[in-house]
Amino acid sequence: MTKILIRGAKVLGGEVQDVLIDGETIEATARQGEIDISGTDPDAEGITVIEAAGQILLPGLVDLHTHLREPGREDSETVLTGTRAAASGGYTSVFAMANTFPVADTAGVVEQVYRLGQEHGYCDVQPIGAVTVGLEGKKLAELGAMHESAAGVTVFSDDGKCVDDAVIMRRALEYVKAFGGVVAQHAQEPRLTEGAQMNEGVVSAELGLGGWPAVAEESIIARDVLLAEHVGSRVHICHLSTAGSVEIVRWAKSRGIDVTAEVTPHHLLLTDELVRSYNPVYKVNPPLRTERDVMALREALADGTIDIVATDHAPHPHEDKDCEWAAAAMGMVGLETALSVVQHTMVDTGLLDWAGVADRMSFKPAKIGRATGHGRPVSAGEPANLTLVDPAYRGLVDPAGFASRSRNTPYEGRELPGRVTHTFLRGRATLMDGKLA
Ligand SMILES: NC(=O)N[C@@H](CC(=O)O)C(=O)O
Numbered sequence: 029m030t031k032i033l034i035r036g037a038k039v040l041g042g043e044v045q046d047v048l049i050d051g052e053t054i055e056a057t058a059r060q061g062e063i064d065i066s067g068t069d070p071d072a073e074g075i076t077v078i079e080a081a082g083q084i085l086l087p088g089l090v091d092l093h094t095h096l097r098e099p100g101r102e103d104s105e106t107v108l109t110g111t112r113a114a115a116s117g118g119y120t121s122v123f124a125m126a127n128t129f130p131v132a133d134t135a136g137v138v139e140q141v142y143r144l145g146q147e148h149g150y151c152d153v154q155p156i157g158a159v160t161v162g163l164e165g166k167k168l169a170e171l172g173a174m175h176e177s178a179a180g181v182t183v184f185s186d187d188g189k190c191v192d193d194a195v196i197m198r199r200a201l202e203y204v205k206a207f208g209g210v211v212a213q214h215a216q217e218p219r220l221t222e223g224a225q226m227n228e229g230v231v232s233a234e235l236g237l238g239g240w241p242a243v244a245e246e247s248i249i250a251r252d253v254l255l256a257e258h259v260g261s262r263v264h265i266c267h268l269s270t271a272g273s274v275e276i277v278r279w280a281k282s283r284g285i286d287v288t289a290e291v292t293p294h295h296l297l298l299t300d301e302l303v304r305s306y307n308p309v310y311k312v313n314p315p316l317r318t319e320r321d322v323m324a325l326r327e328a329l330a331d332g333t334i335d336i337v338a339t340d341h342a343p344h345p346h347e348d349k350d351c352e353w354a355a356a357a358m359g360m361v362g363l364e365t366a367l368s369v370v371q372h373t374m375v376d377t378g379l380l381d382w383a384g385v386a387d388r389m390s391f392k393p394a395k396i397g398r399a400t401g402h403g404r405p406v407s408a409g410e411p412a413n414l415t416l417v418d419p420a421y422r423g424l425v426d427p428a429g430f431a432s433r434s435r436n437t438p439y440e441g442r443e444l445p446g447r448v449t450h451t452f453l454r455g456r457a458t459l460m461d462g463k464l465a
Pocket residue numbers: 095127187188189214311312313314340342343358359360
């Protein structure tokens with residue numbers, strides 16, 4: 029088994045350290061130069077040396093909200109192409125949403141996805157189980173069977189749809205509490221968003237497009253944090269998109285309610301002004317909101333009201349986006365640009381330091397999803413799940429170079445900072461010098 033010496037990186041953006049990987053674990057970390065391999069021929073000794081001066085070494089990123097599309101929509105993405113995209117973006121673990129075809133609402137389907145992840149190995153794939161049968165919101169799925177399965181499901185979500193029936197949501201919270209599971213709610217009151225095409229506001233009025241009112245998200249979040257308090261369980265809120273949602277989560281946390289929340293990279297950067305272009309790449313659920321919402325989300329991620337960044341990586345083939353706005357599919361790819369968008373919106377603006385990025389994109393998502401071995405400290409004895417980032421890089425986003433099967437990125441042609449140079453999954457480089465293994 030070769031050893032890998034990562035020399036001269038700033039660990040978590042702090043002091044410069046050398047990190048020695050032996051097999052699947054970190055053997056040692058020490059101040060620059062204190063791990064001495066001088067006098068030995070690295071190749072002869074089977075030691076690969078990575079000169080990482082100026083780079084940041086983070087724990088491997090964890091995405092709690094990824095759509096891998098397999099089974100059923102392999103034209104958009106597969107577990108192979110999606111996990112290659114994840115490794116390109118610095119991820120060592122992703123949680124795969126259940127809105128596949130068939131829906132991941134049985135032990136059989138979640139085990140199929142889990143096995144595909146093991147087979148391809150670009151990152152760990154943790155299937156998310158549907159809360160209700162067929163994502164229909166009417167009957168609880170086999171939550172226990174999915175948890176007991178080889179996939180060991182702990183996160184349950186009907187993402188794409190809302191668990192809008194309060195009794196069903198209460199029973200789901202009660203059921204998963206028994207084994208420490210968590211329900212991740214896609215907060216969208218369905219009747220308030222019938223025919224919705226974009227954020228309800230000034231722009232939707234001017235364009236004459238059906239509005240997706242903030243209250244359709246906020247009313248569900250308000251209900252669910254109270255249900256979680258009533259049941260005495262935890263609850264996770266997917267893709268917060270409004271300032272009002274931030275206030276409700278902040279209030280719930282101040283009451284001691286065990287709620288966690290995520291924000292996507294696109295909701296940290298983009299607003300509904302982009303819809304004026306009628307370019308369907310900007311069509312997403314929940315929709316892009318206003319500048320005021322963007323700023324509230326950034327502040328909330330900085331102060332910890334929002335716990336994590338989750339990509340909501342939603343790949344769609346060209347034909348599902350290359351059509352008029354009303355008919356276009358909703359969603360954006362995000363795995364390969366997430367860290368750059370977070371650096372641009374949070375680090376380069378002084379709202380978060382790199383230790384904060386590690387917290388929001390690795391430590392906390394791993395904790396919420398119980399991703400064993402991920403989100404661990406960069407220290408001796410820990411699994412070598414690591415991401416090396418060159419923060420000084422600047423480049424234009426070119427989807428032609430994406431590992432994802434899909435190209436529906438809202439950042440095409442935009443200059444973003446930062447580049448993941450290496451990703452290590454238990455000591456094995458899945459990305460080496462920017463190239464997938
Ligand atoms: N986020 C999106 O815009 N799309 C998601 C599902 C969803 O949340 O609608 C998808 O699976 O494509």
